[in-house]
Amino acid sequence: MRILVVDDQRLMREGLATILNLEPDMEVIGTAADGREAYTKVIECRPDAVLMDIRMPGMDGVEASALILKHFPETKILILTTFDDEELILRALEHGVHGYLLKDMPSEAIVSAIHTVCNGGTVLQHEITSMLLKGLNKSPEGSMRQFPSFLKDENEELASLTEQEKKVLALLADGLNNKEIASSLFIKEGTAKNHLSSVMAKLGLRDRTQAAIFAVRRLP
Numbered sequence: 766m767r768i769l770v771v772d773d774q775r776l777m778r779e780g781l782a783t784i785l786n787l788e789p790d791m792e793v794i795g796t797a798a799d800g801r802e803a804y805t806k807v808i809e810c811r812p813d814a815v816l817m818d819i820r821m822p823g824m825d826g827v828e829a830s831a832l833i834l835k836h837f838p839e840t841k842i843l844i845l846t847t848f849d850d851e852e853l854i855l856r857a858l859e860h861g862v863h864g865y866l867l868k869d870m871p872s873e874a875i876v877s878a879i880h881t882v883c884n885g886g887t888v889l890q891h892e893i894t895s896m897l898l899k900g901l902n903k904s905p906e907g908s909m910r911q912f913p914s915f916l917k918d919e920n921e922e923l924a925s926l927t928e929q930e931k932k933v934l935a936l937l938a939d940g941l942n943n944k945e946i947a948s949s950l951f952i953k954e955g956t957a958k959n960h961l962s963s964v965m966a967k968l969g970l971r972d973r974t975q976a977a978i979f980a981v982r983r984l985p
Contacts, residue, residue: 766883769810770796771803771826772818772845777868781816784872791879800829807833807840814841814879817862819853827853831860841882846893854893861972864888864940885942887977923983925967931984933960937973938980 768785770793772778782793794810797803801824803815815833819826830842844857844865854865863882866875867890878888926934929950936946947957961976970976 766791766814766879767794767810767812768792768879769794769803769806769812769815771798771800771815771821771829772796773798773821774818777818781875785876785879788876791876800824800826800832803829804832807837811837812840813883814843816843816845816875816879819844819846819850819857819865825853827856827860830857830862834861841879843878843882843888858974858978861974863974864890865893866890867893881940881942884944885973886940886945887937887973888940889938889974889977889981923968926964930960930964930967933957934964934976934980935984937961938977938984940977 768791770778770781770785772781775798778796778798782796785791785793794812795806797806799821800817803817804824806812807815815830817826817830821829824832826844830844833840833842838861842862844854844862845868846854846865847868857865864878864887866878866888870878870890881888923931932950933946936949941949943957943961944954946961947954950957961973965971965973965976968976968979970979
């Protein structure tokens with residue numbers, strides 16, 4: 766797995782690069798200090814995954830993620846964030862990033878998260894997801910427009926899902942990839958993929974990340 770590390774703090778960049786290069790199946794192919802440089806490095810190096818800081822001078826992680834995913838949609842992007850970045854996280858999710866991590870997570874958790882997204886999964890750290898959803902629930906009537914459209918109320922769409930599709934959606938919210946979902950439900954991987962495609966079509970969701978966020982908010 767070829768990784769690009771993006772952070773405006775040199776110590777953070779170099780520390781993450783050192784840790785990830787110790788992994789036998791990972792190689793840090795470059796680092797960047799801001800979003801514009803990150804986009805340039807993606808063009809040059811074509812990494813499999815990007816660890817993207819969200820707050821940076823110039824072009825921040827949200828803008829950079831949107832630009833990268835527009836031109837290189839196969840690239841997996843994990844946002845590095847803090848509890849203070851609620852609005853930025855929601856904007857990043859709307860652009861289709863593959864998850865978010867707290868900056869102070871243990872190194873083994875970051876390594877595990879990279880494996881997850883590179884294998885088709887989604888990483889939604891529980892503490893931040895809970896914070897985001899509490900923020901949504903406390904929002905006054907009519908203020909939902911500041912949040913991604915896929916987080917609005919979807920009672921009718923949820924009712925359109927089959928029980929099997931709801932199970933697939935719930936497992937996706939836990940960060941499982943298609944193979945793991947199939948194994949959990951004792952179905953073929955292709956069947957799990959088809960269920961997920963049907964879910965996203967019925968709910969009008971663009972990608973796995975939006976589907977996972979929907980599941981966290983709407984499923985019991």
